[in-house]
Amino acid sequence: MRLRERVPKIGPTREVVAARTLDRVTPLLRTVGVTRVAxxxxxxxxxIPVFNAxxxxxxDLLSVYNGKGRxxxxxRASAIMEAVERFAAWQPxxxxxxxxxxxxxxxxxxxxxxxxxxxxxxxAYRPDRPISWATGFDLxxxxxxxxxxxxxxxxxxxxxxxxxxxxxxxxxxxxNSLEEAICHALCEVIxxxxxxxxDLVSNRLRHMVRDKLGDRVPPGVEERLEDxxxxxxxxxxxxxxxxxxxxxxxxxxxxxxxxxxxxxxIATFAAVTHESVAETFSPGHSxxxxxxxxxxxxxxxxxxxxxxxxxxxxxxxxxxxxPQEHNGEWAEHVSRGGSVDGSVWPWRESARPVRFGDVPDHxxxxxxxxxxxxxxxxxxxxxxxAVVVDRTPPGxxxxxxxxxxxxxxxxxxxQSRLGRRAGACWEAALNEARGRGREARTA
Numbered sequence: 001m002r003l004r005e006r007v008p009k010i011g012p013t014r015e016v017v018a019a020r021t022l023d024r025v026t027p028l029l030r031t032v033g034v035t036r037v038a039x040x041x042x043x044x045x046x047x048i049p050v051f052n053a054x055x056x057x058x059x060d061l062l063s064v065y066n067g068k069g070r071x072x073x074x075x076r077a078s079a080i081m082e083a084v085e086r087f088a089a090w091q092p093x094x095x096x097x098x099x100x101x102x103x104x105x106x107x108x109x110x111x112x113x114x115x116x117x118x119x120x121x122x123x124a125y126r127p128d129r130p131i132s133w134a135t136g137f138d139l140x141x142x143x144x145x146x147x148x149x150x151x152x153x154x155x156x157x158x159x160x161x162x163x164x165x166x167x168x169x170x171x172x173x174x175x176n177s178l179e180e181a182i183c184h185a186l187c188e189v190i191x192x193x194x195x196x197x198x199d200l201v202s203n204r205l206r207h208m209v210r211d212k213l214g215d216r217v218p219p220g221v222e223e224r225l226e227d228x229x230x231x232x233x234x235x236x237x238x239x240x241x242x243x244x245x246x247x248x249x250x251x252x253x254x255x256x257x258x259x260x261x262x263x264x265x266i267a268t269f270a271a272v273t274h275e276s277v278a279e280t281f282s283p284g285h286s287x288x289x290x291x292x293x294x295x296x297x298x299x300x301x302x303x304x305x306x307x308x309x310x311x312x313x314x315x316x317x318x319x320x321x322x323p324q325e326h327n328g329e330w331a332e333h334v335s336r337g338g339s340v341d342g343s344v345w346p347w348r349e350s351a352r353p354v355r356f357g358d359v360p361d362h363x364x365x366x367x368x369x370x371x372x373x374x375x376x377x378x379x380x381x382x383x384x385x386a387v388v389v390d391r392t393p394p395g396x397x398x399x400x401x402x403x404x405x406x407x408x409x410x411x412x413x414x415q416s417r418l419g420r421r422a423g424a425c426w427e428a429a430l431n432e433a434r435g436r437g438r439e440a441r442t443a
Contacts, residue, residue, distance in 0.1 A: 001137035001388060007179045007367035012296045015367060016176050018073035024176070024397040025080045032087040033057050037076060043313045046251045048244060048306035049075035052316070053083040059090040061156055064316045068307040070240070070299065081398065085174035088391045088400035089154035095132035097146055102127045104146060110138070112147040112387060114163035116406040118419040124161035131163060136389040136404070139182075139375055145387050152389040152402055168414050171403040172391075178399045179367045182388055185403035186374045187266075187297075189410070191290035193421065194268040196409035198229040198260040200422055201429040202345045209433060221433050226345035228429065232257040232269070233353040238295050241356075244302040248273060257298065258346045260288075264377045265360045267294035269301040272347060273309075274340040284340040284347070285309045292370045294361040381421075383407045 007015050014021070029037075038052040049072045053065045065086065067078025097104070104111045111133070114121060125131075132149035150162045154169045171189045175181030206225040234245055234257065248255045253273040260268040268290040276283050285308040289300025311317055340347060362373055375386055383405055391400040409422050 001139075001178075001390070003139075003179050003182070003368060003371070004177075005368065007177060009365050009367060012293060012299075013180075013183075013291070013367075014176060015180060018069070018071065018077045021077045021081070021176055021398070022073060025077065025084060028084060028396065028398075029080070032080075032083050034080065034083050037079060039072065039076075040310050040314050041072075041075070044251075044306070044310045046247050046253070046306050046309060048247055048303055050307045050310040051075040051079040052311075052314070053079040055083050055087070058086065059156065060086050060154070062086075062317060064311075066307055066311050066317075068303040070303070081174045084396075084398060085172055085391075085400045086154065086169070088174070088393050088396070089169065089172050089402065090156070091153070091391070091393060093134060093149065093153065095149050096135045097133040098130055099133070100126075100128045100130050103130075104133070110141070110143055110145045112136070112145055112151070112385065112404065112406060114148055114151075117151070117164070117404070118407065118409055118411070118417050119164040119166060119168070119414065120417040122162045122165050125163040129161075131160060134389055136387040136402075139371075139386045139388060140379055140384060145385065147387055147389060147404060151404060153391060154402075164416075166414055166416050168410065168416075170410050170413065171405070172400070173403070174398055174400045176398055177367075178390065178392075178401065179371060181399040181401045182403060183367050183370050183374075185388075185401055186371065186386070186405075187290045189403060189405050189408050190262070190264055190266050190374065191268055191288055192410040192413055193408040194260045194262040194264070194266075194290065195270070195288060196412040196418075196422060197262050197425045198258070198270070199412045200418075200426055202226045202229045205426060205429055205433070206345060223351060225429060225433060226348075227350045227352070229258050229260050229345070230350040231346075231348075231353045232259055232298075232359070233355055236355040236357060237298070238356065241295055241298040241302060244299060244306075245271075248302065248305065254342070256347060256349060257301070259354055259359050261360055264374075264381055266290055266292055266374060266377060267297040267359050267361060269298045269359075270346055271298075271301040271305040273305060274342060274347060282312055285312065286346075292362040292364065292373050294356070294359045295363070298356070378405060378408075 033055045034053045036054040041049050051067045065082040067075045069075040133146040134149045134152035136147045138145045148163050150158050171185050173181050173185035258270040272286045274284040287301045287304030289297040291297040387404045389402045411418050
């Protein structure tokens with residue numbers, strides 16, 4: 001697999017305008033199984049464009065795919081492209097190799113060992129049991145790598161026992177070109193990693209300290225844990241992001257934007273709001289965004305927040321349950337919550353919000369430059385593989401890929417397994433909290 005040396009952008013992220021993307025994908029609707037594309041923007045009063053693509057006979061847990069964007073064309077293209085990427089990911093594929101991981105490693109074949117991936121192993125998996133493998137390309141190692149076939153796509157039902165206990169779509173992305181799809185996929189896996197680390201420290205560790213120590217928590221420790229991922233001063237937002245934030249605030253909704261950027265230094269934001277409407281409507285909604293260009297990342301978070309509200313109001317997605325229901329830990333991130341405590345992270349503002357300009361920002365006019373930056377940051381942080389599996393069906397005018405980065409965390413969305421990065425982040429934050437506690441006691 002060889003990427004082009006340069007892919008100039010038209011607009012903030014893509015190499016062609018949304019209208020051109022729609023020209024390419026609209027003829028695919030019948031093939032993909034899309035029977036309707038619906039504008040659901042004005043189901044909510046916020047008014048940021050949100051669309052659905054409906055696939056009644058999908059081979060997925062879902063039959064409703066969603067898209068959002070700056071314009072109606074952006075949102076329509078986003079919804080259709082999500083349907084296209086899921087269609088491509090569930091297509092049956094002949095294995096390139098059938099063998100056990102132990103066999104392949106003994107033969108010196110480059111493989112992605114399931115034990116190295118941050119998904120919990122399946123109960124029937126053993127390293128000496130033959131499974132199906134697909135060929136991917138490692139962008140960091142510059143070599144072909146075999147990956148478990150079930151991980152190379154997105155399969156709800158699989159023809160053999162899977163090496164993992166859950167199947168996720170993390171790292172599945174589409175684009176007008178191979179490079180564009182890879183860039184979107186890298187942003188997604190980095191976002192899920194940053195969200196996991198932020199949730200562990202600013203949410204769960206903070207609650208653990210409070211629950212364990214109660215009134216004995218040293219002054220300032222809880223706030224410092226929360227504000228390791230601080231809120232962003234909305235008055236400092238750039239013009240385009242400020243417009244989207246303004247739509248949410250003008251709708252009478254409290255908006256908090258949190259900086260979740262991890263040690264990788266790729267801008268990542270959470271945008272959250274809450275509103276009590278009815279028992280069957282989630283009181284809290286959120287959106288997340290990651291991109292080397294911090295403004296792009298923030299706009300993605302704000303538009304995804306708008307999408308989450310409109311989709312919740314519509315009530316058509318099969319994986320969104322009522323607050324009292326439970327549909328598996330792996331789907332907690334899409335379940336309706338029962339209540340929101342607006343006094344804690346991420347719902348409250350920080351005592352000292354950061355300015356938008358303080359967030360790492362790496363704008364460029366080239367998709368490949370964005371890819372190279374993210375790959376370089378992964379390598380600097382000790383992550384040694386970034387494997388791409390091309391899932392593009394023959395003859396499709398757009399591209400679909402699955403990107404797998406062993407070692408990046410995803411627990412916040414799949415509740416599967418925590419890895420080395422999570423452990424190190426937790427330990428560092430806990431040691432800092434202990435140190436702050438000792439300082440407070442001796443002051």
